[in-house]
Amino acid sequence: MNDMVLFGLLGPLRVRHGGTEIDVGADKPRTVLTALLAAPNTWVPTEAIIDAVWPHARPPSVRDNLKTYVWMLRGALPGRIEGRPGAYRILVDDHELDTRLFEHSYLEARRLLASGSPAAATTRLRAALRLWRGEPFTPLDSDHATTEAARLRELRWRSREALTDSLLATDRAGEAIRELQAMLAEDPLRELTWYRLLVALDLDGRRSDALAAYHRARHHLRTELGVEPGRELRTVYQRLLITEPALTG
Known part of the structure; x- marks a missing residue:
């Protein structure tokens, strides 16, 4: 896999390498990429991607259009997107996804709080919450993304509650x-x-x-x-x- 890229899904899609924003195209290719990132390292059926990108009316050339968007994304993210008949997947590490970084920081903060280190827990929780920029998986509209976004929002709420616990524990x-x-x-x-x-x-x-x-x-x-x-x-x-x-x- 190529050098580390940070994929921001806790808000409108953002892709960065180092401090530089990577251009992944306009709305439809961005939606394709978001659909793949919502299920990282997993084969996502072509039909599911098409439903996410064209939820209402499909153009006659929908499959050719999808292939074009995947080709564009492969140019922006070399070595990341694989294909097989009827499906695509994107290869990412957990530390490249802000969703996974957020969850890891929350769990680590809970451990710190339980072990009597509330100040360290506060630092972890504040860093985790700063990752949020808006609604997860924007603008993706799919059953999987909706369910996952709801789970992440609930986890964010618990993180905020845990933050107040750590603040109280440090007077x-x-x-x-x-x-x-x-x-x-x-x-x-x-x-x-x-x-x-x-x-x-x-x-x-x-x-x-x-x-x-x-x-x-x-x-x-x-x-x-x-x-x-x-x-x-x-x-x-x-x-x-x-x-x-x-x-x-």
Whole structure:
């Protein structure tokens, strides 16, 4: 395989070698490349690629067009794209995909946090989250890409929650609170995120704000889901009401 290339899939497709952007063509060849990178080192059926590039109407010359786009991509990325009857695949290493780098950094940060190294975990998590530039696999529209993008978005959320845990463990409650508030502005139905916010506010000496946050959480859950807060959230609320010492989670 040729020198390392970084393929950016956590947002619009970006391909770089060193600090230089590699031109991989206009929209359709970029979609072909994204479809291949969504299943790296795996034979992707020609029909699946065609469906991704032409989701609505196929031109009569669709197969010739696809061959042209693959030829263009092979010129931009020598030695990377292989073909066989009815399928193509792209050869990449895990460390060349920002999706894999993100997952590896998240798992390593979790290990660091569990082993009592929250400062190192914070550094890892911030680096992992900086890899995100937008929606994964843009502009690819396929069942596989949709499923994988949803999985990665959930992992990003967990990374942000883990970041707040590492910040709290290093006495940086204010930073954790700001991150949790930003997360809940995006999705106010995450009970565990509300739980973390209540704990962080209490650790920051803001018990009245923590109680108010519980009532906001309850309002969202009742209004939008028709349910009451779960046991964990109710328990932390009760502990706040009896003014125990600052919660530790």
